[in-house]
Amino acid sequence: MESEKKETDRRRNRSQRLLKQSFEKLMREKGFTAMTIQDIADRADLHRGTFYTHFPDKFALLEQSIRGKFRHLLERKLPADSGWRTEHLSILVQTVLEHVRSLYGRCSPVDTVDPLFERSVRDELAELLRHWLVQIQKARADRQVPVDTMALMTSWAIFGAAVQWGKSYEDISVDEMTARVLTVLTEGAKMDFVHEKR
The missing domain is CATH 1.10.357 (Tetracycline Repressor; domain 2)
Structure with a gap:
């Protein structure tokens, strides 16, 4: 049970980290207004739904x-x-x-x-x-x-x-x-x- 929770936390932290890194790169490349949530998810190689698990919007x-x-x-x-x-x-x-x-x-x-x-x-x-x-x-x-x-x-x-x-x-x-x-x-x-x- 404890190991499952740790694994879930690790996946969650990894997804958040990937989304933040993706966001940072897109900010430099496209700017905030031009980027979409799909762009952020694609760059992080995650599903769009994963984005919404962590953040309500950009x-x-x-x-x-x-x-x-x-x-x-x-x-x-x-x-x-x-x-x-x-x-x-x-x-x-x-x-x-x-x-x-x-x-x-x-x-x-x-x-x-x-x-x-x-x-x-x-x-x-x-x-x-x-x-x-x-x-x-x-x-x-x-x-x-x-x-x-x-x-x-x-x-x-x-x-x-x-x-x-x-x-x-x-x-x-x-x-x-x-x-x-x-x-x-x-x-x-x-x-x-x-x-x-x-």
Whole structure:
């Protein structure tokens, strides 16, 4: 019984791996819009039905591919014990900036892919930040904003800055932009408000 389950898992993992490899090759050759599910299945030498066993459509496969690549990139750049510390936030911000700029620099936007790319990276980013925040929340019971809200807002801040910087023609270095985003994240919008006298 246990050996049958292992064999099924092995076949399942193999099929998924073949579909992902096929998808990657077709992305380079044909692009996302032109490829079909049949193309992906044929290239992987699998039945079309096998594709649907693993993914509801090619958008789900694209999302998994984007998230997987981004997760792998973060794992390579961040230390294994990373957390909500200035040096790790700095690496994270710089990695997101470079990743987003490289993608906007070499890809022509596709209406359906762009939002999916943005959501996938933002969601992966929020998941990592949530993990970091949960670690520090254990030490601080006085936190007023829920972890999920903080992770979501921080991911939007980092990703929004990266998209704006990646699409702009301003001559701001990645180091300078990283420093700016990091200042906002660590110091917030500390401003002295001037109250008008009546």
